[in-house]
Amino acid sequence: MQLTQIEIRRLRYFVAVAEQRSFRAAALHLHISQPPLTRQIQQLEAVLEVTLFERLPRGVELTEAGRVFYVEARNILDLTQQAVDRVRLAGEGRLGRLDVGTFGSAVLSTVPTIMLAFRRGYPRVEITLHNMRRDEQLKALRERRLTVGFNRFFEDEPGLTWEVVKREKLMLAVHEDHPLARTESVSLKALAGEQFIAFPHANPGSPGFSERARAILAEFNVEPAGILEVDDVTSAASLVSGGFGLSLVTESSAVLQLPGVVYRRFEESGEFRFDLAMIYRSDDDSSLLRAFIEAVRSIRGEHGWVRAGGAADTRPLSTN
Amino acid sequence: MQLTQIEIRRLRYFVAVAEQRSFRAAALHLHISQPPLTRQIQQLEAVLEVTLFERLPRGVELTEAGRVFYVEARNILDLTQQAVDRVRLAGEGRLGRLDVGTFGSAVLSTVPTIMLAFRRGYPRVEITLHNMRRDEQLKALRERRLTVGFNRFFEDEPGLTWEVVKREKLMLAVHEDHPLARTESVSLKALAGEQFIAFPHANPGSPGFSERARAILAEFNVEPAGILEVDDVTSAASLVSGGFGLSLVTESSAVLQLPGVVYRRFEESGEFRFDLAMIYRSDDDSSLLRAFIEAVRSIRGEHGWVRAGGAADTRPLSTN
DNA sequence: TTAGATTGATACCGTTTGAATATTGATGAC
């Protein structure tokens, strides 16, 4: 039988049942009665040709296929709502909306600086910041949930274009009472035997700050006494403030002025760059993104965010 | 008025009109007549509270808001198709995640062999290996945190089904300078008075490798001079390599080729089997698990992992 | 063990929604 197509309503019903793990509870939540819900889910299963729920004596549970579909359905519902929001903004004559992906240390000063400056020229653009990891940003860009992402990219991504926004040096966050805080700059080799606070490894196949920092330590044969892992640079600074150890951070993290925490340059730091980059869809030729990129380039120039460079492997500042 | 929600159908209609720049042409393309198309677009415009098309004497043209919505709508339709494709793949067991419990010596060669082979047929299944003890595996299986576990099971567990993957003989890990290393095979009785490296007792009520090995020694009246306990087979092999004693291990541990460590069969070894088994929920009838079980059976056959057997108390290779 | 409660599935019915046909209105081509 040529059953009806996939419809948003069915997706809403499915997501409700999946989240409530119960037809009855979901029906209450949806303000409909339970029998039609059962039927709609059955039709959905018929169209998809898979079983989405395992019916248990008490409630239901998602099958493996159901779990896969849940992720997709959630995403579609979110995008639908986003589409409505965007088209209404556009209808009101506003320029549009810009979804920006950021991460830990970028939101501390670099991204806010950019946003403030961009807002001056485009006051009617609605900007939303989304804190997400690099892999989440890439996924969101591909699904058009993000317009542009900020992160540390070291490898090319098909379909996406990236461009260095700021060249940052490696710095040491250390407690002011620590012996290493006594001088203006520190040698990497002096870090041997210290307690480190580090960030967890990113997903494999896509090296991030953490991997590069550890590689540098290994290159200089610095063996830490121990490594404490934390989720973000703010937590790391808190632990440094509490005297739990020292941490490798980037320049822009130095705006975090927690009690007792001081930042020191490395004598060797000229050799290491931790580029902050922005990334966007190569096929996105919207005037809004073009304007944003232009604004970033202009801000980058004003603040001299890229003059540090020098290494031969330097990526071109702009690619297209 | 609370008009009908956004529906996929409307998006399809909208995209068709936007691409054809004509209601008539779009209606033909959609295999419907023109009037309902007009009405659906009107409803869509009412819900969105924007005008999507500029009606011209000859055909229509997208407004600025319409262009914004077109990008969104295209994307949602693409993702919907992708969702259908993916959930169908998942229904066939070709997409999803598989959490696999393993332990010390199983991860050395057996489990990797299985994973590599399974991956060839099911490249889009995400496999995660979790190193955990037998009791942890059982608990995780009951809580559905694991799909399948690999371990040495000697007793039935309610609600779970297990199946022998590989029959392994007991072997002796010994330093090449040790007198017992001089012959190809060793008698169990010759172990009396030796220094042993053993694994800790498992939790009570669920005997594992360690208990069986000690029981065999007791059966042959072999009294060790001392027992050094280590956590896993890799540590045991390291100690053997260092000349701290000898250790009872299974065949698959022999892939650990540490300096000075050699492996010897036992003259009596035919009598003792240390079956490596996989265990899973009896009520899990997901196609992913079925596919995995089939893959393991096929690999088991190819490699002849079960031909050794022979004892009367041999458990059937397959239970269901 | 039995009685009641809970939960999903089924049957049936009325209302809503969507699509088809016929028609109208507006605009441009000749």
Added chain:
DNA sequence: GTCATCAATATTCAAACGGTATCAATCTAA
């Protein structure tokens, strides 16, 4: 001015959807 083209409107009919009543299976409590 007449015809052709295209979208909008009116009306009718069928399909889809949701509601009530009810059933079957299972779990809980006395």
